Amino acid sequence: MLAGPRIHVYIFCLLLLLPSNLMVMTTDDFNVYPRIHVYVTNGLSQDTLLTLHCKSRDDDLGVHYLKYKEDYTFSFHYNIFRLKKYTLFWCDFTWNGKLHTFEVYNWKRDTNLGRENFRWLLKEKEPCLFNYALRDYTIATMVTNRAHLNLYNLY
Secondary structure (H helix, E strand, C coil): CCCCHHHHHHHHHHHHHHHHHHHCCCHHHHCCCCCEEEEEEECCCCCCCEEEEEECCCCEEEEEEECCCCEEEEEECCCCCCCCCCCEEEEEEEECCEEEEEEEEEHHHHHHHCCCEEEEEECCCCEEEEECCCCEEEECCCECCHHHCCCCCCC
């Protein structure tokens, strides 16, 4: 049994090692949910520049510019420290001077799909989500009213 000064040395050494072990751990090590990846591809005409600005309630991913067939990608985990496991990311898209908004990830809508990758192809008339079962893009309804940020008829 450790007694006296030896116990203090033991505890001191343990405390020195503990932070170094925690530093190599990331939030991914504590998260039981998979990392979700969102891909947005400019599928507009060849000479149309796409401006996109994606965000959630907690994160502003900034403004990005995509040329034809260029991609923008981001990934995230659900916030495991919230009791309500609700994650929502939406993007404002601008091309030819018009603003369009839609959700690129909605936990309530997308969690039951059993997938970790959401591939969007933005076309002139509508955004399309890649359907892995059909191996093709499926048309989604464009939402321009922020008060009703929901997409239906996706799959």
